[in-house]
Amino acid sequence: MQTVLSIGIDALAYGMILFVISIGLSVTMGLMRVVNLAHGAFAMIGGYLASYAARDLGLHYGLAVLLAVVGTIAIAIPVERFLYRRIYGASELTQVLMTIGITFCVIGIANFVFGPTLKTVPLPPSLSGSVDLGFRSIAIHRLFAIGAGLVVAFALWFLIERTSFGIRIRAAVDNAAMAAALGVRTEIVYAISFAVAIGLAALGGVLGAELLPVEPYYALRYMVTFLVVVSIGGAGSISGALVACLLLGAIDTTGRYLAPEYGEFFFYLAVIVIVTLFPRGLMGRLK
């Protein structure tokens, strides 16, 4: 029972962190059809900026998170303008290569600037303790991560399903050319969605720094995981991504607890089974 509960909490927290990071990837992939392998690199940049702000500058945690999100978006905007815009609509191979190239560059530069060591984001005292439930205690940070994931999911749902901007996003996802013909300025929709996606990646990178430690190879190590989430959830689907994250979080955490010597064997086995059964994702909109 103890084990089941620990696995449950860890899996939920891990799944939610995965969700916060990969939902941006899912949206950009559904919208712009870009296989963006550099998404994890932006999450890593967020983690580095927050670590620098909180540890070296001694800023408050909340301020550090804000700084990380804004800073990462500021870095991403010129990258989008000069590199990503050239590969919209290109073949998958081209997109994969371009974004792997960006990832390699970010890893090299991050190592040059911040060094190869692991960086932590110090938690404020209000988040670093644990709550006692009587029969066992749970780290507050895990609960915070779960809560943040739920807030992000709800906010995105509201943005996409209930606002006029959301209508434009959905129109552009379903048929970009027709949406443009009806007066939706797809370029602006793309740019804003990209910024939101990168901001969420940075947020996830900071919140998840406890679970996915920030170091230069972060971008390469988790790149595949984020891509897998999108592929299983279905590009462009929020509920799909949420289900995929919870499912994959559960499989991965259970595997780690019960059969650690198999590494990620069961994770990838599950990926193959799910992708084979649902080639368009659990709730994909892409055809």
Next chain:
Amino acid sequence: MRTQDGSSRGLVQALADRGIFGILIIILVGIAGYYLLPNNLALLTRITATALLVLSIDLVTGYCGVATLGHAALFGAGAYGAGIASAHFGINEPISMTLIGAAAGALAGLISGFVILRAHGLAQLVLSIAVVHLAHEAANKASGWTGGSDGLSGIAPGAIFGVFEFDLWGRTAYVYGIVLLVLVFALLKILVRSPFGMLARGVREDSLRIAAMGASAHSVQMRMYVISGIVAGIGGALSAISTQVVGLDSLSFTLSAQSLVMLVLGGVGSLYGAIIGTVVFMFFEDTVSAANPFHWLTIVGALLILVVLFAPKGLYGSAIALSSRLTRRKSA
């Protein structure tokens, strides 16, 4: 233009089409490498083994249009196949080891083709990544057979034909590698010019149309995957024989991604491009990463971005396009 100097030009063209020049160039460069870099033959052999892997990716990506980030699974299968045959079953005859590697690669190609070809686009890419990770974790777990993360040691290839011993300087291994590369290149040149090769290119261009013509795109891709597995398996076996150790990195995602990068650098859809990309990339890597591995990563990244933006056809493809533009201007 071609009619001007008729038959001699036609002959040159025919020889070029059949890859005679390519074979001659490989042999000449091979001999030059042997005499110019006698202390670096291990690196040259590694390049040769990797060139076989990149050629095999070219078969599925360049000729069949299947984007894969998991091709190291086939290479690793060949390496472990040959290595296990020697270390556990005492089969130390190098040519048998190579054949076992090729068979293991073909089997891996069959299995991963079966998995990967069920999907398209993003799902296909993700499946290919999952396949190589799965193989990696399985090899890590089965450490009794594979040596796990310590690597498989105890590979002791005997002399080729009972005459040519594998020496400390790696001369025999190098010559063996070049001979294998020339043989494979010649056979692949025949393959891609054959009706089957044409069909594969048709599948890449427009698989719907191929289906409408009555051919099965899936079966073409599947057969190509097995052939590609044979080529990658030979490469893996060569690497096992020459280094006498097989590590888990031969089954890694990193190797898969890097070899795809080499292919694109050289030029997708051309056998020359695959080989040129490998040679340029690995020489570059050897020089720069000796100085600083992280700078190396930055440079590879920048190089990739530049190739995608300015030379999407790769080094070989761009050179061909440039030279044909120049000759056209001259004749006009």
